[in-house]
Amino acid sequence: MKQYKIAVLPGDGIGNEITIETLKILKYIQTYYSSFQFEFQIFDAGAERFLKTGVTMPEDTFNHCKAADAILMGAIGLFEARHPDGREVNGDVIFRLRFDLDLYAGIRPVKLFEGVPGPLRDTSKGIDYVVVRENIEGLYASRAGGCNVRDELATDTIIITRTGTTKIVEYAFKLAQKRNGRPIDGKSMVTCVDKANVLSSYAYFRKVYDEVAQKYPHIAKDYAYVDAMALYQVMSPHNYDVLVAENMFADILSDLSSATIGGLGLAPSADIGDNHGLFQPAHGSAPTIAGKNIANPIATILSGAMMLDWLGERHGDAELLQAAKSIEQAISNVLNEGVCLTVDIGGSAGTNQVGDAVIESLHQILK
Template identity: 60%
Template sequence: MPGRHTGDSKRYDQRGWQQVGNYTVVALPGDGIGPEITDVALKVLDRVVELVPGLDVTVDSHDAGAERWRSTGVAMPDETFDACESADAILMGAIGLPDARHPDGREVNGDVIFRLRFALDLFAGIRPVRSLPGVADTLAGGKPIDYVVVRENVEGLYASRTGGTNVRGEVATDTIVITANGTRKVSEIAFGLATKRGGRPLDGRKMVTCVDKANVLSSYAFFRSVFDQVADEHTDIERDHVYVDAMTAFQVQRPDHYDVVVAENMFGDIISDLAAATVGGLGLAASADVGYDHGMFQPAHGSAPDIAGRDLANPTAMVLSTAMLLDWLGERHDDKAALEAAAKIDAATLKVLAEGTTVTADLGGSASCTAMGDAIVAALDGQA
């Protein structure tokens, strides 16, 4: 396809990485609306690669997900995992279907998403939330929203996803796992993000908020204590502590008080979805699952099988996730071309949202998924 570099030669920088500007991205379109929004994202990616000199991206698409599991019994074959492990980044559409489940009731999507998160140590789930132009305020009062939820991704309660017990259908247990190393790593990511941001909307103060239940459970008290150790090393960034139940209220009542928020796996999952709802819904929610060596980028929403195949899906979250992918590559490799491409996609998407004439039904418009994608591509072309 246009804009995708397919040459055989590979060049490497002094760190042993593939040369800046020349990347391989594995695409996992997945299930439901996944293929539709992935098609849009790849069109946007193709176009921005054509527009930004010095940027080459090879896209390697693989079949993984619930539909594949239904037909073959395997949601993600080893060769697909190997391709993901070798790629510079992973772009995922939407994996899973509500009725595709293992005998114990777990959805098949975990065979893909959790395998990649745990095996590639994608320990930080980064989910930005911000007020968007042209999108009606969900909250009364209209306070500005611009913060990032950083979710610990490979520990917490979800570490027990295949290790819990169910005794005769009478007693079921899962065990929460909190380690000092895992908590330190995700806290360091949170403070690193706060260093680069402009602070919370309320007053510009740079702050990292730890969300936990330290008043009740020793595991969360331990999470908080490790967070505080990391905070002690970042004296230029303020720290804050909020219990998770209070946090859900504060996200609605005073969202402008937050800059970067860090939480255990399950709590991070819950509050990041609530955060998305406060700015217009999951259709707008981009996300990144990153570690020291690998990165996976996907919309925070699910596969929406009820509208699959009808060209109705909102592609915004998928397109903004693609921008996050390029931004991550740019930061990782000190690549100005990738950073420029990320900024261009972000600006083009915000322009389409602000104009409001070519947006999908969930945003009050009547455009198809494809038409909204085409509008974003046109906005890219229209940038000076």
């Protein structure tokens, strides 16, 4: 039996509540399989810790995350926890892990589950695509290196490299190879999202995309300017399979895409590199609803499933891969039944009730 060390960072606000439900499900599902076992190590990092101690993430915690087989995060950040220059301190955790562990691929699945009241008028053609975000370059590479002169002039610099762009576009095409194509017709396609008509940095991103795409002639190439893409995600999301974009553009588009499937409470994410993986919901810490047992834990639970899938592929463990599919199927069943939904998607169930419902569905699937 393989033992996997999971560094757990519950974080701030609702982070602890949604993490508890996810760990409950992961602990439950491991009892059904013989090939793997989890060792969860919980660490205090985040904005609440910063307000108390002045340190967002101790160096020892970072080292444990680096040594772990995977990292599971709840939610990091509070509006009032900021550095003197105005930046929120959540970057001390999220950006530190992404940049220092080379988690270059931000993966944001966008899937509309049956039973979820999405805001779009007609979703009959389906929504099931993935936003692939370049995570460690782009405009956010200037996060600590921008210039502010006499409170009169501020600048940040976008960074687009051949190496970084090649890696993220390769990841996008390899992901498309494993998927079933876009909902409308099953066509495998990678859409390059940029602003190549205006900025040379994005024209260069597209140039590298074209070079990488030549290695995947069986997967269709596609292009969209980022402003038009925001329209297409609302008007015709069924036309897309995999989107690949620079750091900031993909950050914005992934939040927009989440709105089309019922909100951020249903939006999982993964930050993946060649040697490390961080898994967390795409939403924030929502401190105004913390402690009220109304937060939606599904995004975090789905992120946990993504963690199992990543570990399964990385270690060639078929049972981990199956466990990941079982969790997603259990969530699909719960949402489709429509009797255990949190308030953000039209129900009245508590956070812990949703976790219990997912476990009950898992029991039915696995028995």
